Amino acid sequence: MTEENKIREDHSYRDFPVEIIGLKDLTSDTRYFKVRCLNEDMKNKFNYKPGQFVIFSIPGVGEATFSISSPPTRRDFVEFGMRKVGTFTEAFFKLKEGDVFNMRGPYGNGFEMESLKGRDIIIVAGGLGAVPLRSVLLYAEDRREEFNQVFFLNGARSPDDMLFREDFMAMAARGIVDTRLSVDKDPTGEWPYDVGFVTTLIPQLAEKIKAENTTALICGPPGMYRFVIQELLKLNVPKDQILMTLERRMKCGQGHCGHCVVGGRYTCLDGPIFTYYDVQHEKELI
Amino acid sequence: MKTYTMDKKVFPEFIKLVKSKGKLFGPIKQKNKYSFEEINDSSDLDFDYQRTIIGIKKFLTPPKYKTMIFNKEGTEDVFDGDETNIVIGVHPCDIHSVKILDRLFLANIKDPYYAKKRDNLVIIGHSCLPDDNCLCHSTGTDMVEDGFDLFLTDLGDYYLVWVGSDKGLSLTIAADNLLSEETTEESIRDYVAWQQKRSSMFKKGMPSFKYMADIMNLNYDSDVWEQFGEKCLSCGTCSLVCPTCNCFNVEDIIAMNTEEGFRERQLDSCTLPYYSVVAGDHDFRPNRTARLKLYYTHKLKDYIGRWGQPGCVGCGRCVTYCPVNINVVTVSDALFGEVCETQEVCE
Numbered sequence: 001m002t003e004e005n006k007i008r009e010d011h012s013y014r015d016f017p018v019e020i021i022g023l024k025d026l027t028s029d030t031r032y033f034k035v036r037c038l039n040e041d042m043k044n045k046f047n048y049k050p051g052q053f054v055i056f057s058i059p060g061v062g063e064a065t066f067s068i069s070s071p072p073t074r075r076d077f078v079e080f081g082m083r084k085v086g087t088f089t090e091a092f093f094k095l096k097e098g099d100v101f102n103m104r105g106p107y108g109n110g111f112e113m114e115s116l117k118g119r120d121i122i123i124v125a126g127g128l129g130a131v132p133l134r135s136v137l138l139y140a141e142d143r144r145e146e147f148n149q150v151f152f153l154n155g156a157r158s159p160d161d162m163l164f165r166e167d168f169m170a171m172a173a174r175g176i177v178d179t180r181l182s183v184d185k186d187p188t189g190e191w192p193y194d195v196g197f198v199t200t201l202i203p204q205l206a207e208k209i210k211a212e213n214t215t216a217l218i219c220g221p222p223g224m225y226r227f228v229i230q231e232l233l234k235l236n237v238p239k240d241q242i243l244m245t246l247e248r249r250m251k252c253g254q255g256h257c258g259h260c261v262v263g264g265r266y267t268c269l270d271g272p273i274f275t276y277y278d279v280q281h282e283k284e285l286i
Numbered sequence: 287m288k289t290y291t292m293d294k295k296v297f298p299e300f301i302k303l304v305k306s307k308g309k310l311f312g313p314i315k316q317k318n319k320y321s322f323e324e325i326n327d328s329s330d331l332d333f334d335y336q337r338t339i340i341g342i343k344k345f346l347t348p349p350k351y352k353t354m355i356f357n358k359e360g361t362e363d364v365f366d367g368d369e370t371n372i373v374i375g376v377h378p379c380d381i382h383s384v385k386i387l388d389r390l391f392l393a394n395i396k397d398p399y400y401a402k403k404r405d406n407l408v409i410i411g412h413s414c415l416p417d418d419n420c421l422c423h424s425t426g427t428d429m430v431e432d433g434f435d436l437f438l439t440d441l442g443d444y445y446l447v448w449v450g451s452d453k454g455l456s457l458t459i460a461a462d463n464l465l466s467e468e469t470t471e472e473s474i475r476d477y478v479a480w481q482q483k484r485s486s487m488f489k490k491g492m493p494s495f496k497y498m499a500d501i502m503n504l505n506y507d508s509d510v511w512e513q514f515g516e517k518c519l520s521c522g523t524c525s526l527v528c529p530t531c532n533c534f535n536v537e538d539i540i541a542m543n544t545e546e547g548f549r550e551r552q553l554d555s556c557t558l559p560y561y562s563v564v565a566g567d568h569d570f571r572p573n574r575t576a577r578l579k580l581y582y583t584h585k586l587k588d589y590i591g592r593w594g595q596p597g598c599v600g601c602g603r604c605v606t607y608c609p610v611n612i613n614v615v616t617v618s619d620a621l622f623g624e625v626c627e628t629q630e631v632c633e
Contacts, residue, residue, distance in 0.1 A: 011398035013353070013363070059356035060547055062538045064565070085566040102361075222568065249564050251536045254395040258533030258554070259561065261580065264588025269394070283506070284570055284580075 012254055015057055015104035016042045020097050021077065026163045030128070031093060032069075036076060041096065048072055048108030050135035051245055051273050055253050057102045064088035065250050067105065067132035067256045067272075071139035081131035081163060107253035107278065108117035108272050111136055111217065111243065113146075120149040120209045122237075124228050126198050126220025130154055130163045132245055134217050141176050148213065150178045151205060155198025155220070159183050159191050180204065198224070202231035211236035219245045224286075229276055246285065287431075288449040290439075290458060290465040290471055295462035297445070300464050301328040301374075308370030308408065311345070313338055322373055333375055333440065336417045337601055341380045341529030345371050346387055346403050347553065349526075353399060353415055353536070364548070367403035374410040379420075379601040381411050381434050382427040383529030389593055390532060399551070408453055411437035416487050419602030421615065423488040424495045425619075427599040464626040490605070498596065501621050502587040506579075510620045515575025517610045518557065522615065524581065524612070525555030527603040533561075556580045582617050629630035 022034035037043040048068055064086075070079035084093050113136075121140060125133040140150045142258045152171070156162035162183065172179035172193070180201045182194035193199060198220070210212065216232050218225060232242055248260035248267040260267035261268060263282040265274070281284055292300060304310055304325075305413065312331045314323045320335040346465040352364045391400035411434040422428040430437065435454035447465060449455050458465055494501065523532040535554040540547035554561065557577045561571040571577045589597035604613035 011363075012395050013398060046508055058537050059354070059361050059549070060540050060544075062535060062549075083566075089565065247564055248570070251534060252397075254397070256391060256395075256397050256400075256532070256534070257536070257555065258584075259535075261556075261584055261588070263593050264584065284576060 013104060013252075015055075015102040016046075017100050018078070018103050019100050020095055023095075023097060025163055026081060026165075029085075030081060030163055032164075033080045033082070034070075034077050034127045035080070035103070036078070043076070046078070046106075048078075048106040050113060050139050051132060052106040052108045052110040053132075053253075053272065054078075054103050054107065055250075056088075058088070058091055061088055061091040063251070064092075065107075066185055067135075069134045071135050071137075071142060073139050073142040079134075081128070081134070081185075083128055104135030105253060107268055109270065110272055112140060113217070116215055117146050118148055120151075120214040121207070122151045122153065122202075122205065122214060122216040122232070124153045124198060124202070124216060124220070124232075126155045126219045126224040126228075127157070127161070128163065129219030129221070129224070129245075130156075130168075131166075133217060134164060137171075139178065141171070141174075144176050149208065150177045151208075152177050153182070153198055153201040154180070155182045155184070155201070155224075157184050159186060159188065197227070199227045199231050202228065202235065206235055209235065209237075212238065214238075215243065217243045217245075239277035239280065240275045243273050244276060244279075245272045246274060247272070250271055254286040269274065288455070288458070288471060290449070290467055291469065292445045292447050292449040292461075292465050294443055294445065301325075301331070303461050303464070304318065304372055307457070307460075308372045308406075310372045310374065312374040322375075331375060335375075336414065336420060337377070337379075337603055337606065339603075339607070340428045340527060341383055341603070342373055342376055342409070342602065343383065343387060343529050343532065345373060345407055346384065346391075346400060347534065347551075349553045351399070351551055352548045353517050353551055355546070356548070357518045357546040365399060365402045367406050370408060371403075372408040372410065375412040376409050376434070377414045378430040379422045379425075379427050379599040379602075380529055381430045381437075382410060382422075382599040383601070384409065385433045386530045386589075386593070386595070386597060387532055388433075390410065392509070409434045409436075410454075410458075411448075411450075413437075413439040413484075415484055416489075417602070418489050419605040420488060421490060421492055421495075421595055421598075421600035421602055421605070423485070423600070424492040425596065425598050425600035428484075428488075439477065439480070441473065441480055444473075446473065447479060452504040488553070490602075490615060492618050494618050495596075498545050498618055498621075499587040499590045501618075502504055502583050505621045506583075508621060510617075511575050511579050514612050514617065514620070515573060515578050518574045518578050518612055519610060520557050520559060520574050520577070522555035522558050523607050523608065523609065525557060526553065527607045528585075529587070529599060529601055529603070530597045531555065556584070578612070582614075586614065586618070 018035040019038055021036050024032050026032050053065050053067045055063050055065050066080050069081050123133050137152055186195045209283045214237050216237050219226050250260045250268050251257035253268045255269040257265045311322045312325045313320045313335050315332045320338045322338050355362050391397040434450040437448040533554045534551045538549050585597040598614050
C-alpha cells in the first residue's frame with residue numbers, strides 16, 4: 001500500500017457506518033439509540049472504556065459528540081441516549097430503525113475500571129448524566145465481583161424526567177447494585193423512592209462506606225457538581241478519587257481544534273474524566 | 287549542518303532551479319503590507335520585509351479548506367496538497383511557528399490533512415533585521431537550528447546557505463554549480479559582524495517573558511483581564527495573524543439543490559463569541575474577558591506546561607495588527623506590573 005493510500009484508508013478521522021437497530025423515547029425530549037457496526041472488521045476493533053465518547057456524522061448537518069451509554073462488557077451493539085437540543089440532534093431524531101449513519105471514535109480517557117477493583121464505588125448521576133454513567137453502572141453490575149460495594153445515586157427533576165426509569169427501578173429491585181433514585185419534585189405523590197435533590201442521597205452512605213477505599217464518579221448538569229462534591233468531601237472521599245466527566249464543544253476529538261481546552265488540558269485527550277483534585281482551582285470548568 | 291556560499295549574481299538562476307521543483311511562494315509587497323504569494327522569478331521577491339500579514343501557517347492550516355465532499359451516493363475524503371509548495375524568505379520566527387504547529391498536529395495523534403500539506407512543503411528560510419515590533423529576542427526564537435530545508439543568510443554580496451534537511455540537501459545537489467562549499471575566514475567574519483549588528487537592533491523586549499507562566503498563574507484573577515476585556519473588540523484579528531493560532535471550526539456546507547455539499551475546516555478564534563458554546567446554548571466563556579484570558583493563558587502559560595515552550599514566537603504580528611493595542615507585550619507588561627511592588631523593580 002502506498003503512503004497515499006495509507007492516509008486515505010487509515011487516518012484519525014476515519015469513520016465507519018453503523019445501523020440503528022433500536023430506539024425508544026426515554027422522556028419527552030430524550031431518546032435512546034442502539035446501533036451495530038456494519039463493517040465486520042470494525043465490529044471486532046471497536047473497543048471502548050466506560051466514559052469514552054464518539055463523534056457522529058450526518059453529511060450536510062455536521063458532526064456532534066456523544067457519550068457511549070452501553071458497557072464494554074456487552075458486545076455486538078453500542079447504546080446512546082440524547083436530548084434534542086440543537087440542529088444536529090434535531091436531524092438525528094428523524095432517523096428510524098434500519099437507518100445507517102457514520103461514527104468515529106472512541107475518544108477520551110474514559111474511566112480506568114481496572115483501578116477501581118476492590119473499591120467502594122459511588123456513581124452519582126443527575127439528569128442527562130445518567131447516559132454516560134450507565135456505561136459504568138452496567139459494567140459494575142456485569143462484573144459485580146470485581147468491586148466492593150457499588151452505589152448508584154440518580155436524580156431527576158420529576159419521575160417523568162428520569163431517563164431509563166424502568167431499567168433503574170428494575171435494577172433497584174435486583175439489588176446487585178445498591179440503587180437509590182430521587183426526584184426533585186413528585187407531583188403525583190406516587191414516587192416510591194426518595195424525593196429531593198440527588199445530593200440528599202449522599203449522606204445516607206456515611207455509615208456504609210470506607211472513605212479511603214471509595215471512588216465517586218459524577219456526571220450531571222453544571223449546577224450539580226459543586227453541591228455533590230461538597231457532600232462527598234463531607235464523607236471524606238479523597239479529592240483524587242472524585243472523578244467527574246465534563247462536557248465541552250469539540251470539533252476534532254483529538255487535541256487539534258482547540259475548542260475543548262480548559263486550563264491547558266484538552267477535554268478530548270486529557271478528559272473528559274478529570275479528578276476533582278486536578279481541576280479544583282479551575283474557574284471556567286462548569 | 288552543511289553550509290555553502292552562493293554569490294548573489296547567480297540567485298536568479300537558483301530561483302529558476304527551485305521553481306522547477308514545485309510551486310514557489312515568497313514575500314511580495316502589496317500596498318504597504320507583505321504577503322507570501324506565488325512568484326514567477328527572482329525580481330518578484332522582496333526580502334526587505336519584517337513580517338507578512340499571515341505567516342507560513344496559511345500553507346499548512348489554510349483559513350478554509352475542504353475535508354470531505356458528499357452527495358446522495360455517499361462521501362469522499364478530500365486531502366489537498368498533492369503538489370509541492372516551496373516557500374522562500376521565511377524568517378526564523380515563522381520557522382519556529384511551524385515547529386510548534388508540527389508538535390500539535392503530528393506529535394500525538396497525527397492529523398492527516400496537516401500531515402499531507404506538511405510533507406509537501408519546502409521551507410527556504412531567509413535572514414532578517416528586526417523592526418521596533420520584533421520580539422523574537424525575548425522569546426528565544428531569533429535563531430533556528432532546524433525546522434527548515436534551506437536557510438539563506440544575507441551577507442551583502444553573497445548568501446550563506448545552511449542545509450537543514452534531506453529535501454534541502456537534494457536541492458543543493460541540484461544547484462551544485464551555483465554553490466561553493468568553501469567557507470572562508472572572511473565569510474565567518476562577515477557572519478559574526480552581521481549577527482552582532484542584528485542583535486543590537488532589537489528595541490522592544492519582554493524582560494518578564496521568561497517568568498510569564500508563573501505571573502499568569504499568580505495573576506489569574508487580576509483586574510488587568512477585565513481592563514483588556516473591556517477594550518477587546520472580539521474581532522479575532524490576533525488569531526488570524528498569529529502564526530501559532532490554529533483552532534478550527536468544522537462546518538457542512540450544502541449546495542442550493544440540497545443534494546451535494548462539502549465539509550469545511552475554518553480557522554476559528556477563541557476570542558470570538560460562541561467559541562465555547564455547547565448544545566443547549568450553555569456558554570462556558572460568555573464574555574470577552576474570559577475569552578481573552580483563554581487566548582493569552584493558553585499561549586503564554588499552558589503551552590509551556592504541555593510542550594515546555596510558549597506558543598509565542600515573537601513575530602510581532604499581534605503588536606502590529608491588534609486595533610486596540612492588546613498584544614503579548616501589553617498583556618505581559620500589565621500582568622508583570624501587577625506583581626511588582628514598585629515600578630523600579632519592573633524595569
